[in-house]
Amino acid sequence: VTVVGQPTLEAVAALAGVSRATVSRVVNGSPRVSQAAKDSVELAIAELGYVPNRAARSLVTRRADSVALVVSESETRFFSDPWFAVVARGMAVALSETDMQLVLVIAQSERQRQRLERYLLNGHVDGVVLVSLHGRDPLPRQLVAAGVPTVLVGRPVDEIDVAYVDADNKGGSEAAVRHLLERGRTRIATIAGPQDMSVGRDRLAGYEAALRGAGLPVDPALVGEADFSEEGGARAMLDLLARQPHLDAVFAASDLMAAGALRTLRGAGRRVPDDVALVGFDDLVTSQHTDPPLTTVRQPLADMGREMTRMLLATIAGEEPDPVVIMPTELVVRASS
Amino acid sequence: VTVVGQPTLEAVAALAGVSRATVSRVVNGSPRVSQAAKDSVELAIAELGYVPNRAARSLVTRRADSVALVVSESETRFFSDPWFAVVARGMAVALSETDMQLVLVIAQSERQRQRLERYLLNGHVDGVVLVSLHGRDPLPRQLVAAGVPTVLVGRPVDEIDVAYVDADNKGGSEAAVRHLLERGRTRIATIAGPQDMSVGRDRLAGYEAALRGAGLPVDPALVGEADFSEEGGARAMLDLLARQPHLDAVFAASDLMAAGALRTLRGAGRRVPDDVALVGFDDLVTSQHTDPPLTTVRQPLADMGREMTRMLLATIAGEEPDPVVIMPTELVVRASS
C-alpha cells in the first residue's frame, strides 16, 4: 500500500492486517479488541506516526473536542489582563492532560458578538468558559438555554442558573479588614469596586461584615468607590481624605486601587503604614513592588483556571458537578500591615 | 423537508430551491452565482440560521481554519505572564476579523511536547505562533521543515530561517542609556537579562552601543546579569554596588529587575534618582507603581500581536511577507529619569 501525505486509518489497517473498524476501536480504547490485534495496530500506528484526523472524527461524533474561553470585552478592560493570563494558563494546563483544545475568543464589536453567538450556539465547541466581567450579559442565559455546558468566572450579577467559580471575595475582604482591626485600627475606610459587579459587591460586603463583627458601625463617609483602576483608587482616596481626614486605615478592593491610594496618601503627607495602614485585594500587579510592599488578599487564580476546567469537562461528560465553587483566598501580610 | 438539529447545506438548498453546490458557492463567496440565486440562498440562510459545519469543511478542504499560539513552557516562566496576555489578546483581536480560530496550547511535560509536535506537524492547524522563550528549541526548525507557516515572537537565538517579530530591543536600550548619558550620568551600570536569549543579548548590545556612541568604555564591573525576575534584579544590584559603589545610574533590562534594583538601592541607602538614576526595559508590571515611578522603555505588545497575526495569515495565504518585523520601542520618561 503506497501512502502519501498523512497516514490514515486505512493505512494503519493495511499495515496491521486488520480492518479500519478494528483500528478505530484500538485508537478509541474499546475493550472489544483482542490483545493480538491491539498489539499489531499499536505497532503500525507508531511506525506510521498516525494521528487521527480531528475533522473527520468531529464530523461523525458531533463533538468538537474543544472548549472556548470567551472574553466578551466591551467595557474597559478593568483588571482583566493579569487575571486573564493566569486563568487562561490554568485552563490550558488543565486541558493539556486531555485532548481537548482551548479556543480563545474575544468579541468586541456587535458584529463579532453576533458571530460569536452563532459559533457557540451551533455546537462548534463542547463547552464554554465565560470571563464575564460586565454587568449583565445575555450570553450566559442563551448558552444555558441552548444546553451548552457553561462555566462562568465570577458570580453572575443576576440570579441565573449557571455554574460558576469565584474567589471567596467576601471572606477575603473580611479577613483583610479584621487584620486591620486586630492592629488596633478603628477608623477603617474602604475603596470599593464597581457595585454593578459581584466582585465589587462581595468585597464591600466583606468589609461591612468585618466591621459589624467587631461591633463597629459602617460609616458611609468611609466608603469610597472606584473602577478598579489606579487612577480611580487615587481619586477615591482623595475623596475619603477630604471627608474623613482622621481615618487610620484603608482597605482597597483591588491592588491597583491600593497603589493609587498609596500615591494619594503619600502626596497628602500621610505615612504608610504608621499613620494610615493600607491593605489591598488581589495580589497581581503591583503590591509586591510598592514601597512599602502592601499586605494583600491573594486569590488562587491558577487553581481557579484548573477548577473551572474540571467543572466544564465534567459537565460535558454528562456529570453534574457542583454548580458553584468558591475558592479560598489568602491574606498575604507584608510590611505595611 | 423536515429538518432536525442544525440546518445543513441540504436544508438551505431545499428552501432556496437550488442545489447544494450553489449554496456552497454563495457561502464561500464565489463569483459564479447569479444574483437571483444568491438572494434566495441568503434569505434561506438567514431564515434557517444556517452556520457551516467546520468539521465537514475542514475534512474536504484540508484546512483547519485555526492557528495555534504555542507557549512552550519548560523553563521558569520569566516575565511570560503579562507578555503573554497582551500578545494573546492582540492575536485574538486580529483574528476576530477573520473566521480563523485561535487555539492556545501549552506544553509542559515531555509527553505533552510529543503530543504537541504531532499535533502541529500533522496539519491540525494552518499556522503557528511560537512564544519561544527558551534558549534553543527544536520546534521552530521542525515546523519550518514541515512547511507549517510559523511566526516566532522574539528573534531566535540560533540562526534559523523563520519569520519573527520582535521589539527593537537594541534601539530601545540604546535610547534608555542615552537618556541617562544626557542627564550627565557617566558611571552607568546595567543589569542584563539571560545571555542565552536574544532579548537578553540585544538589550545588552544596546547598552554597549550607547556607551560607545558617547566615547565611553564598557566596564565589565558595571555589567550584571539576572534572570528577568525581581529577586534576580535585587541580587544583581547588590553585586554591582559591591563592585562599583560609585555608579551613578543603572539600566535594567526588565522592569521587574528594575524594581528589584530599586529595592536594593533603597536598602543600601542610595537615593533614587538623585544619587542613582534608574531606567528599566518593559513597561508592564511595576514601573508605574514604584516610588518614584521609573522611566522605562515600552514595547508595543498589542501591536506585535496584531502584526504577527498579519504575518501568519499572509504566509498561510501563500504570500511571502517580510520575514522579519522589528517593532519600534518608546522611551517613557517618568519622575526618576
Next chain:
DNA sequence: ATGAAAGCGCTAACAC
C-alpha cells in the same frame, strides 16, 4: 472479536 458498509456535511471537479 472482527469486518463490511453506511454515512457525517461539505467542497470541487466535471458536465451541461
Next chain:
DNA sequence: GTGTTAGCGCTTTCAT
C-alpha cells in the same frame, strides 16, 4: 451559472 457526483477520514451499527 448550475447541478451531479465523488469523495475527505472517521465512527458505528449490523452481521458474522
